[in-house]
Amino acid sequence: VAELPENEKRSHASVDYEAQSTHGNDRCSRCRHFIDASPPRCEGVRSPIAAGAWCKRFLAKAHDLARKGLSELYG
Numbered sequence: 877v878a879e880l881p882e883n884e885k886r887s888h889a890s891v892d893y894e895a896q897s898t899h900g901n902d903r904c905s906r907c908r909h910f911i912d913a914s915p916p917r918c919e920g921v922r923s924p925i926a927a928g929a930w931c932k933r934f935l936a937k938a939h940d941l942a943r944k945g946l947s948e949l950y951g
């Protein structure tokens with residue numbers, strides 16, 4: 877985890893933040909930048925962050941990418 881100080885994080889507007897993801901399974905809780913704390917935070921986007929939110933910096937967790945790769949190989 878390489879979390880930026882809160883005042884150096886990107887604003888919601890600059891990353892097209894959606895409080896409720898319209899991108900299917902792509903959401904903060906499945907993003908590599910998500911910090912599963914109480915309340916949740918993001919390494920690079922300003923609080924508040926919701927587990928079900930999304931932004932254009934979304935980066936799938938490695939195990940989700942691996943699973944997707946496998947399902948494409950064997951699906």
Ligand code: SF4
Binds near residue numbers: 908909918935
């Ligand atoms: S989707 Fe965006 S706001 Fe959510 S955890 Fe990932 S980088 Fe942060």
